[in-house]
Amino acid sequence: MKPRSGEYAHLIRMAGLFAIGITAFLLLRWMMVPADFGLLGHYRAGAVQDNMERPVMFAGQAVCVECHTDVAEVRAKGRHAKVSCESCHGALAAHAQDPDGVKPKRPDPRKTCIICHTASISKPTSFPQVVPAEHAPEGSCADCHVVHNPKLS
Amino acid sequence: MNQDRRSFLGSTGTLLVLTASAAIAWEHVLAGTPEEAPNYTATDHWWGMSIDIEKCIGCGTCVRACKTENDVPREDFMFRTWVERYVVDPAEYEHPKVSSPNGGYDGFHEQEVKDPNLKVFFVPKLCNHCAHSPCVQVCPVGATFESQDGVVLVDRKYCLGCRYCVQACPYGCRFIDPRTETVDKCSLCYHRITKGLTTACCETCPTGTRVLADLKNPKDPIHAFLRDHKVQVLKPQMATGSKVFYNGLDGSVR
Amino acid sequence: MQGVEGFIYPNELELQWSVLIVLYPFITGLVAGAFILASLERVFNVQAVKPTYRLALLTALAFLIVAPLPLQLHLGHPERSVEMYLTPQPNSAMAMFGFVYLWYLMVVLVLEIWLDYRKEIVLTWQKSTGLMKLLYGAMALWSDNISPRALDRDDRIGRALTVIGIPSAFMLHGYVGFIFGSIKANPWWSTPLMPIVFLFSAIVSGIAAVMILYFVTCWFRKVVVDMACVDTIATYLFYAFVVDFSLEMLDLIHRLYESDESFRALDFMVKTRLFTSQIVLQIIVGTIVPLAMLGLTQLVRFREPVRRVIYLVAGCLTMVGIFAMRWNVVIGGQLFSKSFLGYTGYKMEFATREGLLPAILLMILPFVILWVLIRLLPPWGHEEKTAARHA
Numbered sequence: 001m002k003p004r005s006g007e008y009a010h011l012i013r014m015a016g017l018f019a020i021g022i023t024a025f026l027l028l029r030w031m032m033v034p035a036d037f038g039l040l041g042h043y044r045a046g047a048v049q050d051n052m053e054r055p056v057m058f059a060g061q062a063v064c065v066e067c068h069t070d071v072a073e074v075r076a077k078g079r080h081a082k083v084s085c086e087s088c089h090g091a092l093a094a095h096a097q098d099p100d101g102v103k104p105k106r107p108d109p110r111k112t113c114i115i116c117h118t119a120s121i122s123k124p125t126s127f128p129q130v131v132p133a134e135h136a137p138e139g140s141c142a143d144c145h146v147v148h149n150p151k152l153s
Numbered sequence: 154m155n156q157d158r159r160s161f162l163g164s165t166g167t168l169l170v171l172t173a174s175a176a177i178a179w180e181h182v183l184a185g186t187p188e189e190a191p192n193y194t195a196t197d198h199w200w201g202m203s204i205d206i207e208k209c210i211g212c213g214t215c216v217r218a219c220k221t222e223n224d225v226p227r228e229d230f231m232f233r234t235w236v237e238r239y240v241v242d243p244a245e246y247e248h249p250k251v252s253s254p255n256g257g258y259d260g261f262h263e264q265e266v267k268d269p270n271l272k273v274f275f276v277p278k279l280c281n282h283c284a285h286s287p288c289v290q291v292c293p294v295g296a297t298f299e300s301q302d303g304v305v306l307v308d309r310k311y312c313l314g315c316r317y318c319v320q321a322c323p324y325g326c327r328f329i330d331p332r333t334e335t336v337d338k339c340s341l342c343y344h345r346i347t348k349g350l351t352t353a354c355c356e357t358c359p360t361g362t363r364v365l366a367d368l369k370n371p372k373d374p375i376h377a378f379l380r381d382h383k384v385q386v387l388k389p390q391m392a393t394g395s396k397v398f399y400n401g402l403d404g405s406v407r
Numbered sequence: 408m409q410g411v412e413g414f415i416y417p418n419e420l421e422l423q424w425s426v427l428i429v430l431y432p433f434i435t436g437l438v439a440g441a442f443i444l445a446s447l448e449r450v451f452n453v454q455a456v457k458p459t460y461r462l463a464l465l466t467a468l469a470f471l472i473v474a475p476l477p478l479q480l481h482l483g484h485p486e487r488s489v490e491m492y493l494t495p496q497p498n499s500a501m502a503m504f505g506f507v508y509l510w511y512l513m514v515v516l517v518l519e520i521w522l523d524y525r526k527e528i529v530l531t532w533q534k535s536t537g538l539m540k541l542l543y544g545a546m547a548l549w550s551d552n553i554s555p556r557a558l559d560r561d562d563r564i565g566r567a568l569t570v571i572g573i574p575s576a577f578m579l580h581g582y583v584g585f586i587f588g589s590i591k592a593n594p595w596w597s598t599p600l601m602p603i604v605f606l607f608s609a610i611v612s613g614i615a616a617v618m619i620l621y622f623v624t625c626w627f628r629k630v631v632v633d634m635a636c637v638d639t640i641a642t643y644l645f646y647a648f649v650v651d652f653s654l655e656m657l658d659l660i661h662r663l664y665e666s667d668e669s670f671r672a673l674d675f676m677v678k679t680r681l682f683t684s685q686i687v688l689q690i691i692v693g694t695i696v697p698l699a700m701l702g703l704t705q706l707v708r709f710r711e712p713v714r715r716v717i718y719l720v721a722g723c724l725t726m727v728g729i730f731a732m733r734w735n736v737v738i739g740g741q742l743f744s745k746s747f748l749g750y751t752g753y754k755m756e757f758a759t760r761e762g763l764l765p766a767i768l769l770m771i772l773p774f775v776i777l778w779v780l781i782r783l784l785p786p787w788g789h790e791e792k793t794a795a796r797h798a
Contacts, residue, residue, distance in 0.1 A: 003552040007560070010525065010550035014518070017548075021513075025492070033493045034311075042496050043298035047308035048195075051300075054344040057222045058353050087214050087357040091221045115260050116212045116359055122238055122261065122273040123210045127360070230420035237414075251414040251748055278416075287592060293502035294490040313490060314483015316423040317501050323592035325416030325745050329423070334483030391591055407746035 059096040061085045067099065071148055078149030079128070088112050088147075109141035193347045195301040199369040200341055201396030202355070203378045204277055206403075209362040211236055211275035213257040215354035220258070222342060222353035231328045232256040233339040234279035234354055241272040241405045249405040276399075276406055277363060279354070280305060280326040280339035281387060284394030288318035288327065297336070303368075303396060304341045312336055323391045341365075368396070409680060413749025422741045422753050425761040427477035429737045430769060432583045432605060433730055434474045439580040439606070440613010441467040442515070442572060447643065449569040455639035461523065461786030462624065463617045468516050469777035475508065477769055480760055500586045511579045515572040521546070522565040524784050526553045542783075580609045587736060594669035595740040600658050607651035612729035614644045615722040620777075622719055628787070634711055641718050645701040648725070652694055655732075672747040680742055680750060685735045693728015697721035 036045040064085040065072040075081055086092055088107050095102040119129040130136075141147065219234045220227060236257030240250040254261065261275075282305045283289075289297055289305060296312040299305050312335035319327040319336060330337040342352035350356070351365045366375035375398070378384070382400035389395075411420065445463035447453040479485040495502035521528075529551050532543035581602040587593075588601025618640045625632045662670060677685050700721040704714055743750050756762040 003550075003554065005550035005552045007552055007554060007557045009552060010548050010557075011560075011564075013548040013550060014521070018513070029493055032489070037295070037494055040301060041298055042295040042494070044295070044308050044311055047296075047298070047306060047311065048300055050308065050310065051306045051340055051343040052347050054223070056345060056348070056350070058218060058345075058350075058356050060350050060356055082361055083359045084356050086218070087359045091218070115214070116210055118260075118262060120211070120261065121267065121269065121271075122240075122275060124207060127210055230417055232417050235417050249748070251746065253414070253417050256417045287590075290498045291501065291590070292496055293499045293504070294487075295494050295496045296490075311487070311490065312484070313487045315481075315501065316483075317499070317586075319418075319423045320741075321590050321592055323745060325418050328418040329483065407748055 056093050057091040058086050059091075059093040063096045064092065074146065075148040078146075078151060080148060080150060109147060113141045113145075113147070193349075197369060198302040198346075198367050199396075200303045200346060201282060201366040201368055201375065201398065202279070202341070202352075203364045203366050203375055203398050203400070205362050205364075205378075205382075206274055206276060206399055206401035208360045209236070209275040209277060210360055211238060211257060211261045212359065213260045214357045214359060215277060215363060216256050216258045218353040218357040219339070222345075223340070225337070226330065226332070229255040229258075231330070231337075233326075233337070234277065236261075237276045237278060239272075239274055239276060239403065239405060241403065243270070243272055246272075246403070246405040249407075251407070272403065272405075274401075274403065276402070277354075278324065278326070278387070279397065280341070281324055281393065281395035281397045282339075282341060284396060285392065287321045287323065287391070287393060291317045291321040293317065300343075304343055304346075305338075306340055306343060307336055307338060309333055309335045309337075323388050323393065366396075366398070409750075410752045411749065413744070414746055415744035415749045415751050416746060419744050420751055422738070422751070424737055424741060425481065425753075426734075426738075426755055426763065426766045427481045427761050427769075429730075429733045430477045430766055431474065432580070432609075432737070433612070433733045434470050434477070434769075434773070435580050435583060436605065436609030436729065436733075437613050437616050438467045438471045438474065438511075439576040439609045440611065440615075441470070441617050442576045442613070443610050444614050444617050444640070444643070446569050446573050446576075449566060450573070453639065455635045458633045458636045458787075459617050459621050459640065461784075462621060462781075463613075464516065464520050464523070465780045465784065465786060466617055466620055466773075466777060467613075468520060469773045469780055471508075471512055471516060472776055473769060473773045476772070477766070478504075480765055480769075500582055500589060503582055507575075507578050507582060511572075511575050515568060515575050519565050519568045519572065520784070522561040522568070525561055526558060527784070529553050577606060581606050587740070592745060593740050594667070595673055595743070596736065598658060600654060604651070604654045604658065607647060607654060608729050608732055610647045611644065611651050612726060614640060614647060615725040615729075618644065618718060619722045619726070622715070622722075624781070630787075632715060634714070637718055638714070641701055641704060641714075641721075644722070644725070645698070645705060648694070648698055648701065652698060655694075669747050672743050672750075676739065676743050676750060680752070681735055681739050684731050685739065689728050689731035689735055693724055693731050697724040697728065700724075 034044050034046070037043070039045040040048070061084040068085075071085075075083075089104060090107070092104055095104050114132055117129050119131045123129055136144070145151070213236055216232065216235055219225065220232075223233055225231060225233050234256075235253055237251050237253045238257075238261050240252075242248075252261075257275075257277075282299075282303060284299070284303065286299055286305050289299055292298075293315060294311060294313060296308045297305065297318055298308070314329065314334045314336065316329060316336070319329070327336055327338045329335070342350075342354075345352060346365065352363075355363045355365045364374065364378075366378070367373045368375060378400065379398060384398045384400055385402040386395040386398060387402075387406070441463045444456065445460050445467070448457045448460045479488060482488055491502055491505040495505065525547065528543055528547045530553070532540060532547050533551065535543055584602030584605030587596040587605075588598055590596050618637060621637065621640075622632060662673070697720075700717050704717055709717065738753050741751075742753065758764045
C-alpha cells in the first residue's frame with residue numbers, strides 16, 4: 001500500500017517537536033529567571049538585601065552606655081573595661097528599643113561569673129581564675145566584688 | 154554612498170543602539186537595583202575576622218550569642234560558630250585530643266585536664282568567608298555567593314537543599330536548617346556589620362579574642378594584627394583564601 | 408552502624424547524602440553501561456550481541472526515566488530543582504545534570520529507540536484499534552512511510568546517534584564521578600581517577616544487568632539462550648571488569664604508598680566501619696569472585712549449562728559489588744570527619760523520605776517501566792531487520 005506520508009515526514013515532524021520544546025524552554029526560562037539574577041554576580045541580587053534584613057538582637061555596648069553612664073564610668077576604671085555589657089547581660093536590643101517595657105533579668109553571678117572565671121588548665125595563665133568551691137563555697141560573687149569593676153568592694 | 158543613505162544608516166544604527174541600551178537599562182529598573190543600608194557601600198569593605206588563640210578562655214559566650222542573634226536551632230549538631238578544645242601531648246602533636254561539647258555552648262567545665270605537661274587551648278571556629286570559596290564554586294544554582302564586600306552569604310529563598318556545598322566546605326561550617334530545609338552558616342552577622350555594628354560573637358567576646366576585621370579600612374586594627382603576630386589560617390593547603398586569621402594557631406589544629 | 412567515635416566537627420554529626428545518593432550513580436551507571444553494550448553491535452558491528460541490542464536500549468531508557476527520582480526525593484526543595492535549568496552555575500559540576508540528562512534522554516535514547524522501532528510502530532499502528540491505535544499513531548507521529556529508502560535513512564541517522572551517544576553516555580556518568588572527584592575537602596573522593604573509575608564500573612554494571620535481563624526474559628519467553636551472545640557479553644564483561652579492578656587497585660596502592668595526612672583515618676575506617684561493605688562485599692564477593700569465575704570461563708571451555716550458571720551468578724555478584732562500590736564512595740566518604748580525628752555513623756531509617764523503603768521502591772520501579780516498554784515495543788522478532796541492515 002502506498003504510504004500517505006512522504007519519506008521525510010516523520011523526521012520533519014520530530015524536528016518540529018524538538019523546535020517547539022526548545023522554544024518552550026527558552027520562553028519558560030525568560031519568564032522564570034528572577035529579574036535581579038546576575039546583576040552583581042551569579043546570584044539573586046535581592047539575596048544581599050534579604051541577608052541584611054534580619055532582626056538585631058544584641059544592641060552593642062555603645063547603645064547601653066548612652067543611658068547607663070554611671071555603670072559605664074565604674075566599668076571604665078577596672079579590669080572589665082573592655083567587656084561588653086551584653087557578654088554578661090545577654091541580648092538587650094529589645095530593652096534598648098523599649099527600656100520601660102522590656103526589663104532584663106539581673107544575671108546570677110554564681111552562673112555568669114563562673115563561666116569565665118572557673119580555673120582551668122586550658123585557660124591562659126594570665127587570666128584571673130579561681131576554683132569556686134575553694135574561693136567562695138557559698139554566697140554570690142557580688143557579695144565581695146563590684147561586678148562592673150571587680151576589685152573587692 | 155550617497156548622503157541620504159548614509160544618514161539613514163546612521164540614524165537607524167543610533168536608534169538600534171539606543172533601543173538596546175534602553176532595553177538593558179529598563180531591565181535593571183524593573184529588577185530594582187538592591188538597596189543597600191543607608192550609608193553603606195559594599196565595595197568600600199572587605200570583611201574578615203581575627204582570632205587570638207592566646208586570649209581565648211573557652212567561655213562559649215560567642216556560641217550562645219550567635220545562636221541568639223541568628224536564631225540557630227539549639228541542637229548540638231547545628232552551629233554557625235563553635236569552640237573546640239585541644240589537648241596536645243607535645244610528643245604527638247599530630248594526634249591531638251579534641252572535644253567540643255555542644256559546640257562549647259555551655260563552656261568546658263566538666264572537661265578537666267590535670268597534667269601540666271600537656272598543651273591545652275581553645276580554638277573558636279566559624280565560616281572562613283573564603284575569597285576562593287569551594288562552597289560557592291560547587292553550588293549548582295547560585296544560591297550561595299560571595300558578596301561584593303567579601304562575605305559568603307546564602308540565598309535561603311533560592312537554595313535547593315542539595316547539600317553539595319556542605320560536602321565541599323573543608324571547615325565543616327555549614328549545616329542544613331531543618332526548619333527551612335536550606336543550608337545555613339555564619340553570615341558574619343551581615344545584618345549587623347552593614348549597619349556599623351560588629352558581629353554578635355565579637356561584641357560579646359569578653360577577652361577580645363574575636364575581632365571583626367575590615368581589610369579595606371586602612372585604620373582597622375587587622376593590619377597591625379597581621380603585621381605583629383605569627384598569623385595562620387585553617388587548612389592553608391586548601392588555598393581557599395580564608396579570611397579568618399588566627400594568632401597562636403598550633404600545628405596540631407585541624 | 409556505630410555512632411560517633413573520636414572528634415568530629417559539630418556540624419558533621421548527620422550525613423548529608425543518604426542511600427538515595429548511592430542509588431543515583433548506580434542507576435545512571437546502569438544506563439551508561441547498557442548503552443555501551445548496545446553500541447557494541449551498532450557501531451562496532453559485534454554481531455554476536457545483537458539479540459540484546461534492543462533490550463539494552465529499553466533497559467537504558469527504563470533506568471534513565473527513574474534516575475532523577477532519588478535526587479528529587481533527596482532535595483530540601485524539589486520544587487526549586489527547575490532552577491538548575493534557569494540559572495545553572497557554570498563552575499558547578501552538578502549544574503550540568505539537567506542538560507546532560509535531557510540531551511541523553513531526548514537526543515540519544517528516545518530518538519535512537521524511535522528510529523530503530525519505527526517500522527514496528529507503524530505496522531502496529533495500522534493493525535490496532537481504539538486507544539492503542541491512538542498511542543501508536545502518536546508514536547509514529549502519524550507518518551506511515553516505511554519505504555526501504557526511509558528506513559535506510561533512519562538507520563544511518565540512528566548509527567550517527569549511537570556514535571554521538573557513546574561520549575554522551577560518558578558525560579552522563581562521568582560527570583557524577585567528577586562531582587565527587589573534584590571535592591578537595593574530602594580526600595576519600597578527591598582524585599582525578601574518580602570519573603574514570605565511575606565510568607568503568609558503570610560499564611561493568613550495565614553489561615551485567617543486560618546479561619541478567621536477557622537470561623530472565625529468555626526464561627519468561629521459554630526461548631533458548633543464544634550462547635554465542637552471552638559468551639561474547641561475558642567476555643566484554645570480564646575485560647571491562649579487569650580494567651575497573653585495576654583502576655581501583657591503582658587508587659588504593661597510591662593511597663597506601665603516599666600515606667598522606669588523611670590515610671590513617673581512612674585506613675582505620677575501612678578496617679572497621681566499612682569492612683563489610685568494602686572488603687567483603689565490594690572487593691571479595693563483588694569483584695574477585697566474579698572476576699575469577701569469568702576468567703575461568705575464558706580459560707576452560709565448560710559445557711553450556713555450566714557456563715549459563717557461571718554467567719548468571721557472576722553477573723549478580725557483579726551488581727552487588729558495583730552497588731557496594733557506590734555505597735562505599737558516597738557513604739564512606741561521609742563517615743569520617745574532615746578533621747581526620749573521628750567518625751560518625753549513618754542512621755538509615757526505613758519509611759522516611761530518604762529511607763530504605765523509597766530506595767527499594769526506586770530500584771523496583773525501572774523493572775516495572777521496562778516491563779511496560781517491552782510490552783509496547785517488543786525487543787524480539789527483529790532479527791531479519793538487523794540482518795537486512797548488514798546485508
